[in-house]
Amino acid sequence: MEWVVVVAAVLVMIILSLLRVNVIIAIIAAALTAGVLSGLSFVVTIELFVSGMGDQANTALSYVLLGAFAVAISYTGITSILVRFLIRVLTGKKTMLLLAIAGVASLSQNLVPVHIAFIPILIPPLLKLFDQMRLDRRAVAVSLTFGLKAPYIMIPAGFGYIFHQTIFDAMETSGLTVTMDEIWKTMIIPGLGMVVGLLIAIFITYRKERDAVLGAGGMESSITEEEAKEITFNKKHGFTLLAIIAAFVVQIITGNLILGALTGLLVMFVFIVVPFKNLDQVMTDGIKMMGTIAFVMLSAAGFAKVLKDTGAVTALVEVSSGVLGDNKVIIAFVLLVVGLLVTLGIGSSFGTVPILAALYVPICLSAGFSPMATIALIGTAGALGDAGSPASDSTLGPTAGLNADGKHNHIWDTVVPTFIHFNIPLFLFGWIAAIVL
Structure with missing residues (x-):
């Protein structure tokens, strides 16, 4: 009955999160639940949890450095130019504003690799505009999460x-060799499901006006009223764009976000876009902005370690495969359900793909699934964890920006809306892809 451990642990995390318990505490409680149900002591479980946190150390450091890079970019005022442009052109145009936000967020995955680091800089200045337009912030959360997720699912860049x-390496390690072309061609299908979900959220679900509620996020406003400064494009902004391009190129060449962020920071300091004396302040502000999210990711990695080392995930998949028979439609459905449970708890598509591939590839090969169908199942199951998980950076990031004034709740205003509008279509489109490919 080891498979029950995964279900119970994930339920503990989800229930506590819905009750507005801090997500880090919810993850630790879920990990302790998994450990105790597996026969481990509290001490051993915590030791296992802490040892697993190192698996996301690279990601956590990447987020902190990207946060510093984003702070350095904002120091030049270039983001103020963008915000002022959006306000001038899109005030009163709700649909266009939401689509523009989704577009800007999409650039953060492939062209300007700052991921979620841009959100706490770009979004808070727009909150007053959202309130004036009575724009439903849940629609903004969905638009941001779309941009943070859909591009990396479909586009093989950044x-x-x-x-x-990660999918390629994990499948090869598990005994099935595919090509990178097969991966992006396959992942377009579940990615289109996210496009459908975005359009439904913007044009149907959250089209009506809605007033944000002060205190919904359980915190006081961190926004200070400042006199708007008129900023025009200058040479510092040109060097800032150069730093962004340099960071992108280095990240593409090396495949390393840390080196990309360091390159961007180096260019900005070499060209004195940001004075060297401000380096400590930039790093401190970057840690303040991204530190909490980085620690949630570390906690999620510890939770994943507990689930993996207790054998709970393996048991869940084995039990599932043992009762599936040879019907591909049912097999694909059950594997995606299992993937959803696992990735909701871990909250990272990148972190769960190797685990899922090791379990899915043997099942798919024995059931006669094609390589592209297997890609669809692994890629979709992994992606399900990023949209709609309380521990995912794709939900934590939007909340970090939208709750700057204390009017946006992480679970009810970000997690639930993104789960409904992205996990459901992702599941359906991934299921279809696994059947037809």
């Missing part, structure tokens, strides 16, 4: 290259 390479 974070997308890393995600596709």
Whole structure:
């Protein structure tokens, strides 16, 4: 009955999160639940949890450095130019504003590799505009999560290259060799499901006006009223764009976000876009902005370690495969359900793909699934964890920006809306891809 451990642990995390318990505490509680149900003591479980946190150390450091890079970019005022442009052109145009936000967020995955680091800089200045327009912030959360997720699912560049390479390596290690072309061609199908979900959220679900509720996020406003400064494009902004391009190129060439962020910071300091004396302040602000999210990711990695080392995930998949028979439609459905449970708890598509591939590839080969169908199942199951998980950076990031004034709740205003609008269509489109390919 080891498979019950995964279900119970994930339920503990989800229930506590819905009750507005801090997500880090919810993850630790879920890990302790998994450990105790597996026969481990609290001490051993915590030791296992802490040892697993190192698996996401690279990601956590990447987020902190990207946060510093984003702070350095904002120091030049170039983001103020963008915000002012959006306000001038899109005030009163809700649909266009939401689509523009989704577009800007999409650039953060492939062209300007700052991932979620841009959100706490770009979104808070727009909150007053959202309130004036009575724009439903849940629609903004969905738009942001779309941009943080859909591009890397479908496009093999930037974070997308890393995600596709992770699928490629994991499948090869598990005994099935595919090509990178097969991966992006396959992942377009579940990615289109996210496009459908975005359009439904913007044009149907959250089209009505809605007032944000002060205190919904359980915190006081961190926004200070400042006199708007008129900023025009200058040479510092040109060097800032150069730093962004340099960071992108280095990240693409090396496949390393840390080197990309360091390159961007180096260019900005070499060309004195940001004075060297401000380096400590930039790093401190970057840690303040991204530190909490980085620690949640570390905690999620510890939770994943507990689930993996207790054998709970393996048991869940084995039990599932043992009762599936040879019907591909049912097999694909059950594997995606299992993937959804696992990735909801871990909250990272990148972190769960190797685990899922090791379990899915043997099942898919024995059931006669094609390589592209197997890609669809692994890629979709991994992606399900990023949209709609309380521990995912794709939900934590939007909340970090939208809750700057204390009017946006992480679970009810970000996690639930993104789960409904992205996990459901992702599941359906991934299921269809596994059947038809």
